[in-house]
Amino acid sequence: MTTHQTERELAKTAQLALLLEVASTPKPGNVDRQREYEDLRFEHFLAGAVGALDGLEIAANGGPVGEAFERAIAGMSNQSGGNTQFGAILLLSPLVVAASQDELTPATADTVVAATTVDDAVHFYRGFDHVDVAVDEPPADMTALDVRRGGAAEPTIRDQALTLQDIMDRSADRDGIAAEWCDGFPRTFRTAEEIMAGDGAVTDRAATAFLDELAEELDTFVVTQHDEETALDVREKADEARSGAMDVSALGDELVDRNINPGTTADIIAGALFVALQRGMEV
Amino acid sequence: MTTHQTERELAKTAQLALLLEVASTPKPGNVDRQREYEDLRFEHFLAGAVGALDGLEIAANGGPVGEAFERAIAGMSNQSGGNTQFGAILLLSPLVVAASQDELTPATADTVVAATTVDDAVHFYRGFDHVDVAVDEPPADMTALDVRRGGAAEPTIRDQALTLQDIMDRSADRDGIAAEWCDGFPRTFRTAEEIMAGDGAVTDRAATAFLDELAEELDTFVVTQHDEETALDVREKADEARSGAMDVSALGDELVDRNINPGTTADIIAGALFVALQRGMEV
Numbered sequence: 001m002t003t004h005q006t007e008r009e010l011a012k013t014a015q016l017a018l019l020l021e022v023a024s025t026p027k028p029g030n031v032d033r034q035r036e037y038e039d040l041r042f043e044h045f046l047a048g049a050v051g052a053l054d055g056l057e058i059a060a061n062g063g064p065v066g067e068a069f070e071r072a073i074a075g076m077s078n079q080s081g082g083n084t085q086f087g088a089i090l091l092l093s094p095l096v097v098a099a100s101q102d103e104l105t106p107a108t109a110d111t112v113v114a115a116t117t118v119d120d121a122v123h124f125y126r127g128f129d130h131v132d133v134a135v136d137e138p139p140a141d142m143t144a145l146d147v148r149r150g151g152a153a154e155p156t157i158r159d160q161a162l163t164l165q166d167i168m169d170r171s172a173d174r175d176g177i178a179a180e181w182c183d184g185f186p187r188t189f190r191t192a193e194e195i196m197a198g199d200g201a202v203t204d205r206a207a208t209a210f211l212d213e214l215a216e217e218l219d220t221f222v223v224t225q226h227d228e229e230t231a232l233d234v235r236e237k238a239d240e241a242r243s244g245a246m247d248v249s250a251l252g253d254e255l256v257d258r259n260i261n262p263g264t265t266a267d268i269i270a271g272a273l274f275v276a277l278q279r280g281m282e283v
Numbered sequence: 284m285t286t287h288q289t290e291r292e293l294a295k296t297a298q299l300a301l302l303l304e305v306a307s308t309p310k311p312g313n314v315d316r317q318r319e320y321e322d323l324r325f326e327h328f329l330a331g332a333v334g335a336l337d338g339l340e341i342a343a344n345g346g347p348v349g350e351a352f353e354r355a356i357a358g359m360s361n362q363s364g365g366n367t368q369f370g371a372i373l374l375l376s377p378l379v380v381a382a383s384q385d386e387l388t389p390a391t392a393d394t395v396v397a398a399t400t401v402d403d404a405v406h407f408y409r410g411f412d413h414v415d416v417a418v419d420e421p422p423a424d425m426t427a428l429d430v431r432r433g434g435a436a437e438p439t440i441r442d443q444a445l446t447l448q449d450i451m452d453r454s455a456d457r458d459g460i461a462a463e464w465c466d467g468f469p470r471t472f473r474t475a476e477e478i479m480a481g482d483g484a485v486t487d488r489a490a491t492a493f494l495d496e497l498a499e500e501l502d503t504f505v506v507t508q509h510d511e512e513t514a515l516d517v518r519e520k521a522d523e524a525r526s527g528a529m530d531v532s533a534l535g536d537e538l539v540d541r542n543i544n545p546g547t548t549a550d551i552i553a554g555a556l557f558v559a560l561q562r563g564m565e566v
Contacts, residue, residue, distance in 0.1 A: 006361050008333070012334070012336065015333055016329065016333045019302070020329060023329060042316065042486065043303060043484060043485050044566065046299065046302040046303060049302075050295050050299045051295070079566045080566065202326050203324075203325065203326050282363055
């Protein structure tokens with residue numbers, strides 16, 4: 001893709017991806033520029049993206065990925081809405097590190113994941129000290145590694161010599177972002193291609209990609225907040241909305257009424273926007 | 284005002300002010316998160332705010348104000364929508380420099396303006412090389428200093444030893460941002476007080492302040508793009524919208540139909556948001 005735009009620095013590209021994600025509308029069930037909640041508003045996401053930049057700059061300088069993530073979460077949390085972009089930043093952190101080292105591909109992203117250390121895992125846990133994140137009860141054998149323990153889990157992590165990749169492996173079957181980490185970020189790269197192939201406003205293309213993802217994959221944040229049955233229902237209705245059998249804004253209204261936020265799907269869009277921008281997509 | 288939020292770095296505070304301004308809706312006649320144009324979209328303003336950061340960081344490190352401004356405009360222009368935040372950045376630049384040196388007040392902002400140099404003036408002119416800005420024909424005795432000459436005006440500026448304050452003085456009667464520069468930024472500080480005094484979402488308070496300003500002051504960008512009669516008409520209708528005699532969204536529709544963009548009023552809001560954030564307003 002030809003471009004007349006100057007190359008944007010990596011950290012700013014990631015910041016712009018966060019901003020474009022929340023601006024993309026409609027994204028049924030999530031905050032976007034047409035829909036917000038009284039206590040979780042569009043402006044909280046703007047402040048979250050501004051605050052995340054310092055951490056993204058650590059990633060853009062090559063990492064370490066755990067420190068970059070924790071710093072970005074600390075900065076993101078400097079607003080009164082609570083958790084705005086935790087999952088998106090978790091997805092972006094290794095992608096930004098990968099892009100700082102080489103061409104951004106599933107293989108180079110895998111290399112970053114494989115190189116994560118025990119220190120990265122500790123910083124990941126500390127990320128949970130900065131903001132409340134909705135998570136499931138851990139499996140019985142993972143209680144000592146419950147992410148809600150935050151930095152207090154450090155002795156266990158160090159005793160077991162767990163890297164951040166190890167931590168992600170243990171969550172990949174329950175968490176869509178961890179699954180991306182462990183498998184070369186397939187949804188992220190696929191969605192980036194879809195967004196790049198489109199025409200018109202970037203935020204329109206990202207909204208279309210959001211609905212496609214919602215219609216094709218179970219949102220694991222919905223499973224966490226509700227249950228698998230709810231996530232299956234959302235996927236089915238998103239497919240109806242995509243085909244025109246259901247009105248997209250009616251789907252949005254229903255998800256808001258039922259307090260269903262397909263947040264993982266939004267995180268994937270943020271990651272995909274970063275990949276697309278990094279590959280030359282113009283705004 | 285008490286705050287539980289960490290103090291945001293100055294440059295990021297200014298970046299957040301740019302983002303909150305464009306997110307504030309409704310702002311009749313301007314791009315906001317509910318209204319955009321096919322060739323000037325919300326996403327262009329997001330990218331503009333991301334790109335402006337490097338220049339804002341120069342200002343946050345104490346200047347020079349002209350260099351900070353030019354760098355921010357160059358970064359802002361790295362998107363395909365054209366001029367998004369030229370006036371807002373011109374307003375913010377001295378305010379950020381002032382805040383980097385001392386408490387941010389009309390007096391400290393005046394000090395920054397009074398200290399501007401010929402080099403600052405040259406950088407200001409170079410700002411116009413980066414992006415097309417709608418401006419009026421200059422008075423006959425100012426042809427050599429037509430801002431549309433951009434950096435080519437440098438010999439004239441140096442021959443006449445004009446500082447950036449001198450340049451602003453010559454435009455203050457025709458340009459609302461230059462008028463702010465020359466008079467202690469009265470509208471900016473007054474509007475900051477109004478926004479801080481409000482309750483609820485920051486972007487709602489900023490939209491209210493926008494309508495108040497539009498109802499009270501002539502928008503000089505409207506005068507430039509159209510004429511004084513048009514600006515008077517906009518002011519009158521904004522006053523009707525404020526009082527409820529006219530529907531705000533009908534005013535927005537009318538301004539869009541007539542291609543009227545009260546851009547200077549939006550710039551004032553961006554400056555006011557920066558002052559309010561700097562004085563502890565939480566998001």
